[in-house]
Amino acid sequence: MPLSIILSRALSALLTLFGVMVVVFVLVRVVPGDPISMMIAPGATDADIAALRAHYGLDLPIWQQFWVWFKQVLQGNLGTSISMKQGVITIIAQRLPATLELAIFALIMAVIWGGFIALVSTAWRGTWVERAIDNFNGIMLAVPDFIWALTFVLVLGVLVPVLPISGRSDPSIDAGLATQFYILEGLARAKFAFVWDVLKHMLLPACALAFPLAAVIGRVLKNTMMDVMVQDYITLARIKGLSSIRILLQEALRNAAVPALALTGVQFTFLIGGTVITERIFSYPGIGNLAIDAVINRDLPLIQGLVLTFGIIFIIVNMAVDALTVWLNPRLRHA
């Protein structure tokens, strides 16, 4: 892609991010609820409250507050959490790896599962296999992530307790890791028992997040595969005597993936949004769960920091989708 397009995309992404920040900044200040009233000790005087308010800069007009905050952000400072009395960046850096590992694990599951059902129903198109998969996938498509999450907690956590439904790892295991990337660091240090435990904790929330995405990928990729399978180059590949599996994987998949990718990217950002509820349901210590705490506590700096983080993640996802699209489609590469 030409540099000018990349630059203009980056610029528009930053503008979007700025717009979102303004809206959120204003919204959290005009909705009812006051961070100060959550933290004052009983018997505090009006003067105490006013002092606290001034300490957090909440006595200024909104636009001035924004300006103060925006200047901080540009200097790489997101302020201090009101409820946790720690730097917002420190808190988010603590919690972000848990969410990233969960979301990427869910994405990998969704791509494998969605890709698998798309390929199987393409290979058996026009038969009962295709219809069965279509019907099954239609149901998967209709169930949102939090319903899966609640069902898993109830069925696999309470009725038939086979998998952990809370937390990120067994607290009795101390792996002594330096980072919060439990899986990556655990693998790098060959602590496989620990990684296995983390994966077990991740499995149910990841499934809850992955199922709706898998259904979308399955549906969209199947449709684009069907379009590709009637192309002349597929017919010619058949006449060249290539095997069906080679035709599916080598000739068709890459061409079908390009149009399916855009929607997968959009849907993956929904998945990341879904971590908020899902992490809460599974008491999973990521930034989604943190976001709910931040809202309950009216922790304005933390809310703002989290929104900024989610916004940056969305931008990165979109850029990755763009890059992948170009990589998969040689016609764009040389344009």
Add this chain to the structure above:
Amino acid sequence: MSPVIDIRNLSARSAVGPILRDVSLSVNAGEVMALVGESGAGKSTIAKAVLGILPAGIEVTGGNIFFEGTDLLALSPARLRDMLGVRIALIPQDPLTSLNPARRIGDQLTDGLRLRAGMNRKRAFDRAMSLLNDVHIREPERVLKRYPHELSGGMRQRVLIAQAFSLNPHVIIADEPTTALDVTVQKQVLRLIRDMQREHKTTLLFVTHDLGVVAQICDRMTVLYGGKVLEQGFTAQILKNPQSPYTRALLAASPRYDQPEQSLEPVPEALIAELQREISA
């Protein structure tokens, strides 16, 4: 001499009605047979039946297609696949859509050499280079690294011709291989196909509606109308002395290869009506 391709009483139909009616034709080894007829006559349907790629809407209702004595219609898909590419190949109509846009020319051209002839990558690419040389592509090494969209239509068709000949098949089917090309390129590509066919002594079934092309490169011809064979024989004889009134009308409607300036007569409507009646009887 026993024919390489021997189609006997082939009939096919769709939901709407018959598409092929009792078609018989045979092609001898090393011969170029033209399949001529206007749009919808069933030329491509015959080609697709031989290649086992009839669309879901068309069903063979009778007859046989013998290839070197084996009835292709009776073969399992797996056995048919063993023959395709190696013993029967296709030069497709549209070079723009017949190459995979996501794969490099070299990878596509060497599929058969690697997967069917068992060559390693290096040998297959060396062979592909000489194949591209044979079809008069300059700088073959560079072309092998290109993607289809980086080549002109004529270049792509040369690549597809090279691919069709790559495993030295006994039969090549060419379904209107020049209609999608620029007029200026058509002649070159046509000559190339003819030269390659002669050099490899390949049997060629050549689908076209252009009698000029037939006159240039085909030994024998089969005239088709409405899925029915109207006339069959040596090209020179039929062009000089057509027996069927339809062939005669078709000749009058085509520019003469020796007198391209002569004025053209459309096929008379009365004749069309009569043919329709005859066929549906």
